[in-house]
Amino acid sequence: MAGEARIKKIRNIGIIAHIDAGKTTLTERILYYTGRIYKIGEVHEGQATMDYLPEEQERGITITAACTTCYWRNHEIHLIDTPGHVDFTIEVERSLRVLDGAVGVFCAVGGVEPQSETVWHQAERFKVPKIAFINKMDRIGANFFGVVKQIEEKFGVKPVILTLPYGEGEDFKGVIDILSQKLILWDEESLGEKYDFYPVPEEIQEEVNRFRKELIETVVEFDERLMEKYLTDEPLSLSEIKGLIRQGVLARKITPILAGSALKNKGVQPLLDAIVDYLPSPLDIPPIKGTDPFTGKEETRPPDEAAPFSTLAFKVQMFEGRKMVYLRLYSGVIEVGKSVLNATQNKKEKIARLFLMHAAKRTRLEKAGAGDIVAAMGLKHTVTGDTLCDPAHPIVFEPIGAYEPVISIA
Numbered sequence: 001m002a003g004e005a006r007i008k009k010i011r012n013i014g015i016i017a018h019i020d021a022g023k024t025t026l027t028e029r030i031l032y033y034t035g036r037i038y039k040i041g042e043v044h045e046g047q048a049t050m051d052y053l054p055e056e057q058e059r060g061i062t063i064t065a066a067c068t069t070c071y072w073r074n075h076e077i078h079l080i081d082t083p084g085h086v087d088f089t090i091e092v093e094r095s096l097r098v099l100d101g102a103v104g105v106f107c108a109v110g111g112v113e114p115q116s117e118t119v120w121h122q123a124e125r126f127k128v129p130k131i132a133f134i135n136k137m138d139r140i141g142a143n144f145f146g147v148v149k150q151i152e153e154k155f156g157v158k159p160v161i162l163t164l165p166y167g168e169g170e171d172f173k174g175v176i177d178i179l180s181q182k183l184i185l186w187d188e189e190s191l192g193e194k195y196d197f198y199p200v201p202e203e204i205q206e207e208v209n210r211f212r213k214e215l216i217e218t219v220v221e222f223d224e225r226l227m228e229k230y231l232t233d234e235p236l237s238l239s240e241i242k243g244l245i246r247q248g249v250l251a252r253k254i255t256p257i258l259a260g261s262a263l264k265n266k267g268v269q270p271l272l273d274a275i276v277d278y279l280p281s282p283l284d285i286p287p288i289k290g291t292d293p294f295t296g297k298e299e300t301r302p303p304d305e306a307a308p309f310s311t312l313a314f315k316v317q318m319f320e321g322r323k324m325v326y327l328r329l330y331s332g333v334i335e336v337g338k339s340v341l342n343a344t345q346n347k348k349e350k351i352a353r354l355f356l357m358h359a360a361k362r363t364r365l366e367k368a369g370a371g372d373i374v375a376a377m378g379l380k381h382t383v384t385g386d387t388l389c390d391p392a393h394p395i396v397f398e399p400i401g402a403y404e405p406v407i408s409i410a
């Protein structure tokens with residue numbers, strides 16, 4: 001498949017959370033650790049990098065689905081901003097349509113609140129694999145296991161713990177990585193970008209062993225050969241265990257759980273590792289379906305650069321006075337200057353400029369391929385929800401809004 005090595009390293013991810021769970025802070029930390037921004041502001045002073053519309057800054061909530069690119073371990077992560085407010089359910093749906101995996105952020109004190117429940121269930125409808133980050137472990141009253149239990153009960157998922165908090169509330173010091181059986185402590189001084197691995201303290205070694213055993217016994221069920229190996233007391237390698245976890249996450253049979261505190265700069269790097277290791281690349285997603293608008297014939301498009309080009313416009317924004325259309329590419333390659341068909345409206349369009357959007361800057365691109373999320377200028381007619389494609393191979397994806405949003409406000 002053309003471009004496979006490149007596509008394999010893409011993660012199109014959304015962060016879903018109840019307002020105040022710490023999504024903005026976590027996003028800022030992610031962008032900081034992945035080297036895209038160098039100064040972290042207090043988020044409610046309106047300096048947060050993802051929130052650049054004045055309306056959002058005033059209200060202190062995130063309502064756009066802007067996409068920001070960052071890099072971790074040689075992978076390209078596109079963070080698709082998912083609104084956290086119930087008024088914007090249709091916006092949530094738009095962003096859920098184009099992301100391949102999600103990180104649910106929960107407050108260690110507040111737990112699973114109604115809005116995160118709503119968005120989680122919506123993500124479930126779109127079959128989005130998820131991992132959970134239990135944030136604010138530094139707060140008094142933080143209850144890691146209480147939130148894990150809520151995730152299990154309210155979402156009906158099997159949680160597997162990847163990192164355990166080491167200490168809670170004021171005593172929260174770091175996390176224990178269950179697979180490597182190491183204690184990770186962060187250096188407070190340097191904004192938490194430096195961290196060191198230590199042996200697990202003796203008094204909790206037994207507990208850590210128990211969680212590790214539980215994790216392996218849960219995931220080994222996904223592969224008969226490895227199950228056999230495990231049952232005959234042959235140790236599984238770290239990469240075998242990680243492979244099993246990935247398999248379980250992609251099949252949405254398990255939900256990895258990590259602990260941390262975005263504000264105190266603890267636990268974010270293991271989350272980035274988990275995004276790379278366990279959340280899907282565009283290759284892991286089934287080929288997208290649509291219809292040829294002229295013949296009514298059902299069509300599919302695989303995540304392959306050699307296939308005819310197809311993309312969904314999922315967000316339109318004004319950027320420095322010009323119309324910018326965010327595109328998720330499903331197949332093929334688009335190039336600046338080439339004609340494309342807006343198959344939803346049956347109109348020819350031309351892409352004048354293409355950008356990869358970063359936190360503080362944008363990079364001009366000459367072309368973009370299957371799996372990418374980019375912003376385009378020059379599209380006069382295109383609106384959110386339109387399908388753009390190769391004029392010789394028309395396809396229209398199922399319209400946004402075809403799914404009834406699930407609202408469950410307590």
Ligand code: GDP
Nearest residue numbers: 019020021022023024025043136139261262263
């Ligand atoms: P959002 O509404 O989900 O985007 O949440 P914000 O990132 O804006 O955070 C809401 C509030 O919680 C802010 O006052 C943050 O400073 C605070 N906050 C975020 N993460 C943490 C954390 O890990 N620990 C503590 N104690 N506070 C946090």
